[in-house]
Amino acid sequence: MNYLGIDVGSVSTDLIIIDDNMKVIEKLYLKTKGKPINAVQQGLKILKNKYDGIEIKAAGTTGSGRNIASTLIGADAVKNEITAHAIAALQFDKNVRTIIEIGGQDSKIITMKNGVVSDFAMNTVCAAGTGSFLDRQAERLCIPIEEFGDYALKATNSIRIAGRCAVFAESDMIHKQQLGYNESEIIKGLCDALVRNYLTNVGKGKEIVQKVFFQGGVAANKGMKAAFENALGFEIVVPEHYNMMGAIGAALIAKSAVKKSGSTKFKGFDLANSLFESKSFECEGCSNKCEVVRIIENEAAIGCFGDRCGKYSNALQVSENLLV
Amino acid sequence: MKVTFPHMGNIYLAAKALFDGLEVEYVIPPYNSKSALEIGSLHSPEEMCLPFKLMMGNYIQALNQGADTIIIVGSCGPCRFGEYAELQMKLLNKAGFHADFIAIDAPSDIGIKELFRRLNILTKNSSKNKFEKIQVLYDAIKIMNLIDEIEELAHKYTGYERNKGTCKTILNNCKAEAIKCNNPKEMIQLLKSYKAKLNHIAIDINKDPLKIAIIGEIYTVIEPFTNLYIEEKLMDYEVSTKRSLSPSWWVKNTALVPLKINSLDIRKASKRYLPLYIGGHARECIGEAVMALEDGFDGAIQIFPMGCMPEIVSKSILPTISKDHDFPIMSLVVDEMTSEAGFVTRIEAFVDLIERRRENELSRH
Incomplete structure (x- = not known):
């Protein structure tokens, strides 16, 4: 029996299929490129070609695009990233106490006690130190992002970079480049600055207890891992499927949801051939002026978001109930 | 004029x-x-x-x-x-x-x-005479108290209702109707009828809903637009909420300050962590957090606007309370840059956190 998990994030859309024994059968890492519908459809198309006929017992979604993805595929569970990451990590290792998760645009810390989340925090007003920023710097330095971490490890010396704000960090890096420091030292300095920023901003007031899992796309960066270990003074673990943990969590949550409900709502891989469209408009019904988005599949509305009073989304649910 | x-x-x-x-x-x-x-x-x-x-x-x-x-x-x-x-x-x-x-x-x-x-x-x-003016002022205060009571009831009963959404609908209808009233007496009658309605909804007394206290800076906890309608969202999740700060609380508190008998419960509760007034409603925030844990709430959410000094002080005290009593508290900072996506994620994750904590405790006993 197989379970599907989809994590629609700001930068990447991850799809995963796992079996009953938690074995990862397939993982797909696609770029969202600001078009979550396309990314999900593209992912399903790849899965359809490879695994047509496979039975999906449950499907779950997570990430910032979890609601739209859930509407598209008919998910059994829609969960926030924090819970999804925690569930996945605990499934792999019961002894995890802290999760450092750095994704495309947000970073999180999750602490756990007795096998449940006890506290968490997300970056609040600033995205300095997240994946997008590292991506951009790699691009500016003409270094492939995959090799960024190796450069940092080569450095013998670290240069202090102002990491409080992404824009200032960038100007500080340019300044240091112009002073003649070499690339690897600057990259190491950047990793150190980002870790410092993470620990004083996101991790403020949170106890980082071992064992620590480092998850999210940025965990691929060896320089960041080393900088964290250096700052914390102990080893941190990058799990095998570090960039898929959200999707794995979603699949696991869906699995238990279906155990309760009995059957899955997943619409199947054929969705890849449906025509999806999203239309947004400002509702003029009252002074709240909600921005409403409507998702249309083959000319039939299947989902509505953003209306506070539920005028559109409830209407949809009623018609759904009538159909059943 | x-x-x-x-x-x-x-x-x-x-x-x-x-x-x-x-x-x-x-x-x-x-x-x-x-x-x-x-x-x-x-x-x-x-x-x-x-x-x-x-x-x-x-x-x-x-x-x-x-x-x-x-x-x-x-x-x-x-x-x-x-x-x-x-x-x-x-x-x-x-x-x-x-x-x-x-x-x-x-x-x-x-x-x-x-x-x-x-x-x-x-x-x-x-054109009203002195007596009538006082009467009108009295009615206005009564209306303020009534609508605060109605909100409090709706937020509390939402976790117990048999038909999901009853409280939310009643509350929203009440506000929509009240604004149409053209004289104080009419409005008082209407509010009273809605209060009675809320007191007679079908509730399931055996339910044990999650309970969250909303604490923090007074404007941002009261004005729903600033906190991205957090109370309404928690109603959708069938979570009972309680918020002590309200316009009626403020009026009562201000009136009692000269006699030094204002908010005695809050002052007593905050004694251990913040025994003095440091401005804003920081002391109230701390007191309410302690009262929430004493009253058996599952957690508290602190909300304050970016840069609010008194609440920054209480934010740094709250983790100590949380640790001392193993009581989940989450702080949310709001300003015009607040994005709804991240905000909702935090609220959802917090509700998940307290729900799973409870399940975990139940399964261990």
Whole structure:
């Protein structure tokens, strides 16, 4: 029996299929490129070609695009990233106490006690130190992002970079480049600055207890891992499927949801051939002026978001109930 | 004279009743919205707190609809709020608007004579006699108390209701109907009937819903637009919530300050962690957190606007309370940059956290 998990994030859309024994059968890492519908459809198309006929017992979604993805595929569970990451990590290792998760645009810390989340925090007003920023710097330095971490490890010396704000960090890096420091030292300095920023901003007031899992796309960066270990003074673990943990969590949550409900709502891989469209408009019904988005599949509305009073989304649910 | 006032939760209902009763012309500014915030931000210092900006937006939208006098309650400096009236007056003038301000301050700050002088500016155009004016004021306060009670009941019962959404619907209908009333007595009758309705909904007494206390800075916990309708969202999740700070609490508290018998429970509860008033409602925030854990709540959510000094102090005390008592507390900072996605994720994750904690505890016993 197989379970599907989809994590629609700001930068990447991850799809995963796992079996009953938690074995990862397939993982797909696609770029969202600001078009979550396309990314999900593209992912399903790849899965359809490879695994047509496979039975999906449950499907779950997570990430910032979890609601739209859930509407598209008919998910059994829609969960926030924090819970999804925690569930996945605990499934792999019961002894995890802290999760450092750095994704495309947000970073999180999750602490756990007795096998449940006890506290968490997300970056609040600033995205300095997240994946997008590292991506951009790699691009500016003409270094492939995959090799960024190796450069940092080569450095013998670290240069202090102002990491409080992404824009200032960038100007500080340019300044240091112009002073003649070499690339690897600057990259190491950047990793150190980002870790410092993470620990004083996101991790403020949170106890980082071992064992620590480092998850999210940025965990691929060896320089960041080393900088964290250096700052914390102990080893941190990058799990095998570090960039898929959200999707794995979603699949696991869906699995238990279906155990309760009995059957899955997943619409199947054929969705890849449906025509999806999203239309947004400002509702003029009252002074709240909600921005409403409507998702249309083959000319039939299947989902509505953003209306506070539920005028559109409830209407949809009623018609759904009538159909059943 | 055409008066207006800034929004804060349901206070517009009491204000409407007051002016209807006094037969004074008034403008209720459009509800807080993105456009109010945009206008307000444009005319406010960038580092200023969120309530200030929204109020500026309210004023300008109301002035554009013909208002010429602005009423605001001041409180002479517990935090930046004490400077609001003066600053806003100057900024509005600078922006080319002309409006008279009536700042209602506590008698202990400006003297009872001055307070009456200021109130008199407001009421001198009213054709009502002294006795009637007092009666109207009494009715307005009653309305404020009633709507606060209705909200409190709806937020509490939402976790126990048999038909999901009953409380939310009643609450929303109540507000929509109340604004249509044209005299205080009519509104009081309506609110009373809604209160009775809430007290007679079908509830399941055996349910044990998650309970969350909403604590923090007074404006951002009361005004739903600023906290992205957190109470409504928690109602959708069938979580019972309690918020001690409300306009009625504020009035009662302010009135009792001179006698030093205001909010005794909060003062007692906050004693161990913050035994003195440091401005704003920081002490209340700490006291409410302690009271919430003593009352068996599952967790507390603190909300405050970016840069709010008193709440920054309480934010740094809350983790100690949380650790001492193993009590989940989450802090949310709001400003005009707050994105709904991240906000909802945090709220959802927090509800998950307390739910799973509870399941975990149950399974271990």
